[in-house]
Amino acid sequence: MNNLTYIDGNSLFERSDIPYEKVVVPELSSDSSQFGLAIHQNDHQARRRFVEWAQNEIAIVPDFHKRILFSDEAHFWLNGYVNKQNCRIWSEANPRVYVETPLHPEKLTVWCALWAGAVVPTTCHTARATIDLLKDTFGDRLISRFGPVNWPPRSCDLTPLDYFLWGYVKSLVYADKPQTLDHLEDNIRRVIADIRPQMLEKVIKNWTSRLDYIRASRGSHMPEIIFII
Helix, strand or coil, rough: CCCCECCCCCCCCEECCCCCCCCCCCCCCCCCCCCCEEECCCHHHHHHHHHHHHHHHHCCCHHHHHHEEECCCEEEEEECCCCCCCEEEECCCCCCCCCCCCCCCCCCEEEEECCCCCCCEECCCCHHHHHHHHHHHHHHHHHCCCEEEEECCCCCCHHHHHHHHHHHHHHCCCCCCCCHHHHHHHHHHHHHHCCCCCHHHHHHHHHHHHHHCCCCCHCCCHHECHHHH
């Protein structure tokens, strides 16, 4: 692990029948909806700074991007409801979007980390004790809101778990219509375990293309994540 750089997103399963009200991407404005995400004034600048830093690292160590461990969380509802983790509306004004969801859905919360070699278990990383442990383990190689290298906020288009993993897993785990959380958990574990390193290498290679796009567009978000009502 000492050769990896850690990017903090947010076992891996937590069960709950309480509605989850917080979007994975942090620092939402107080009236943001589940789908809506208001762009802040300095977002593009922060994204440009991060991209410049990452590409400089790759110039020094060509396989640097293959050594990054990205982490994130996602929620899997037993009734098959899919929270649009990967669908964002990027706007300078806060979009007004309303989504009806069950009041008390049964769900699993899953924490994972992904790098070019595997998908591995993680814990929730916003806890102060966990952040301190990550700092002790990774030192100046921790990329986070709380780390030596700042992760640009509202940048799910740069997180492989957002632009690949969660959508891929959710497209498969409901195929046999699981009726219990145990069944759903088994499906999630099986689908994740079946992901081969060759697929992950392509996902991480795509990450470098995203850096190129963001640099050329001066910090803009990838068009694929624009969700049009």
